[in-house]
Amino acid sequence: MTIIQQPLQMKQVSRGHYLMRNVLKHNVVFNEGAKGDAAYILTEGKIEISGIIEGHKKVFAILKPISLFGEMALFLDEGTRTATATALEDSKVVVVTKDDLQEFLRESPKVIAAIITVLVGRLKSTTRKAMQVPSVGMGVVRTLDLMADHGITTIRYDKTVRSLADTFVTTPERIEGYIHGLADQRLLVVGRDENDTRIIRLREKHLFNEIMRSKQE
Structure with a gap:
């Protein structure tokens, strides 16, 4: 311009x-x-x-x-x-x-x-x-932890990635990196439901506590 x-x-x-x-x-x-x-x-x-x-x-x-x-x-x-x-x-x-x-x-x-x-x-x-932007990684963890705490353990992958990217003003690719990192730690599972829709299934109800515990070990 x-x-x-x-x-x-x-x-x-x-x-x-x-x-x-x-x-x-x-x-x-x-x-x-x-x-x-x-x-x-x-x-x-x-x-x-x-x-x-x-x-x-x-x-x-x-x-x-x-x-x-x-x-x-x-x-x-x-x-x-x-x-x-x-x-x-x-x-x-x-x-x-x-x-x-x-x-x-x-x-x-x-x-x-x-x-x-x-x-x-x-x-x-x-x-x-x-x-000042908060730690995106911990922001993702806290958001998922809040969902799990309220009994929401299965969420749509694509919608969640877009929402988190918008919330933390970052790229979807970066959010996906954090999500797959949590999957590697077996704290959540990335898969598909019966309608072949990509989903995230939270395995730990207290996700944030698990992350903090792993950092202290």
Whole structure:
């Protein structure tokens, strides 16, 4: 997809002079991993914030006016974008540079600066949590363990693989690898039912406990 760079135009916002950028639908404001030197205030339109986890796109938020985004690059030491921002419709954003933000913090009352500091801390924490993916292998084990605990010992193979892949934002092949690994440990059986439908049959009711016990031995 070709990204069309829109010309920037000066516009007075609040007490200072900031850049107003027009972003056409489907255009990218910034990409994950790119160097960041500005934050943005969405004044019109809709912006999607997303990232790539385990090779799959994950949408973190859909922003509507008035929203601040892209500020993480101004506060994180490495100054890189932690997500991608894409316009879902024709949008307008105000460009706020690091110098603009620092000036605002200097001139704002202390209470406002304190609130902004807390907000930034929460945003950092949220971003870190969103980008952290739990152990897929243990996630598969815990999910199957929950099923077994509720008396569900026979499940469809294909549907289970797809559901687990979607849940843990990974590939079906990786999920299959974990399932067959559990089969090799004789904790479950991969086979077919009387209708020749591929199934998974759980052999252990407390699958998670068995896995933890085997790791300790």
